[in-house]
Amino acid sequence: xxxxxxxxxxxxxxxxxxxxxxxxxxxxxxxxxxxxxxxxxxxxxxxxxxxxxxxxxxxxxxxxxxxxxxxxxxxxxxxxxxxxxxxxxxxxxxxxxxxxxxxxxxxxxxxxxxxxxxxxxxxxxxxxxxxxxxxxxxxxxxxxxxxxxxxxxxxxxxxxxxxxxxxxxxxxxxxxxxxxxxxxxxxxxxxxxxxxxxxxxxxxxxxxxxxx
Numbered sequence: 001x002x003x004x005x006x007x008x009x010x011x012x013x014x015x016x017x018x019x020x021x022x023x024x025x026x027x028x029x030x031x032x033x034x035x036x037x038x039x040x041x042x043x044x045x046x047x048x049x050x051x052x053x054x055x056x057x058x059x060x061x062x063x064x065x066x067x068x069x070x071x072x073x074x075x076x077x078x079x080x081x082x083x084x085x086x087x088x089x090x091x092x093x094x095x096x097x098x099x100x101x102x103x104x105x106x107x108x109x110x111x112x113x114x115x116x117x118x119x120x121x122x123x124x125x126x127x128x129x130x131x132x133x134x135x136x137x138x139x140x141x142x143x144x145x146x147x148x149x150x151x152x153x154x155x156x157x158x159x160x161x162x163x164x165x166x167x168x169x170x171x172x173x174x175x176x177x178x179x180x181x182x183x184x185x186x187x188x189x190x191x192x193x194x195x196x197x198x199x200x201x202x203x204x205x206x207x208x209x210x211x212x
Contacts, residue, residue, distance in 0.1 A: 002056060002064040002086065004077050006030035006046050009128075010067025013110060014044075016091040025060055028067070029053055050084060057085040065091050066108060066126065071144040071162045074126050078108060088125070105121075106143060124161060160195060162212070170209065180212045 001017075003010050006028040017023050028046045030036045036046050047053050057064075064086040066074045078088055088108040092098070095113035098105075103117060106125030111117070115130040120137050124143030129135070130145070131149045139153045142161030151165045155173040159165070163177050166185030177183065178195030187204040198207050 001025065001061050001089075002027050002029055002047070002053060002081070003067040003083060005066055006040055007033065007167045008067075009110075011068040012112060013067040013091050015067055016093050016110075016112070019094045027056060029064075050080075053081065053086070054084045061086040063089045065089055065110070069128060069146060070127075071146050071164065074108075074128075074161070075144045078126055130167075137140050148185065162195030180210065182210055 003013050010028060010098050016038045018028060026044055028044055030046055031048050039045055046154045049055065062085055064081050066075055066077055070076065081097045082088060090107060090109045092107060092111040093113040096115040098117045099119035099121065102120035102188065104122045106123055106127065108126040109123055110128045112131045117135045118137040120138045123141045126144040127141055129147045133147050133150060134152045136153065136155050138156045141159040142163065144161060145159055145163045147165050148167040150168045154171060158176045160177055160179035160181065162180045165183045166187065168185055169183045169187045170189065171177065172190045175189055176177050176192045178193055178197065180196050181193050182198040183189060183212060184200030187200050188202045189199060189204040193199045193206065196209055196212060198210050199205060200207050
């Protein structure tokens with residue numbers, strides 16, 4: 001299996017697979033950083049070219065997971081490694097608490113420890129839900145979103161695609177967040193936020209437009 005990335009968030013993903021005792025034949029990929037060793041933690045080989053990744057998919061396993069946080073980059077890398085023959089998979093911590101009914105988690109999502117997800121929640125592919133976030137009933141989250149540590153998404157709220165929600169932010173029930181928007185850390189969002197907007201404050205207000 002391949003973790004795309006070898007810094008930052010990739011180390012969070014590694015811990016999930018370590019918890020599951022699924023690190024056999026695990027590799028990392030980084031063709032950008034010049035300071036990455038050939039073996040991470042003197043154990044996991046770091047691939048540094050597309051050809052190496054393609055050979056891994058052909059000879060060992062087609063499975064890969066994205067170990068990079070930025071939503072747009074996650075999407076681009078998903079497309080790239082699928083075109084190389086890879087199969088995008090999710091990583092879900094043993095220490096996440098996930099409802100038993102009506103929960104749908106898209107391929108390539110990363111659910112970290114301490115997360116609590118209630119029933120009837122839909123999470124789009126490629127989305128990150130960081131440590132200790134709470135997602136209550138009937139919440140919908142689009143693809144390639146980033147839900148930062150300690151964020152709370154309350155009943156029936158709808159999060160568009162490629163949305164970033166900052167640490168500790170609270171999204172109130174029935175609120176809709178438009179595609180590509182950014183919610184600042186600690187914001188309390190009581191009203192809808194249009195697409196391509198940045199909202200911050202308590203209560204949250206639109207501060208500026210952001211590019212897709």
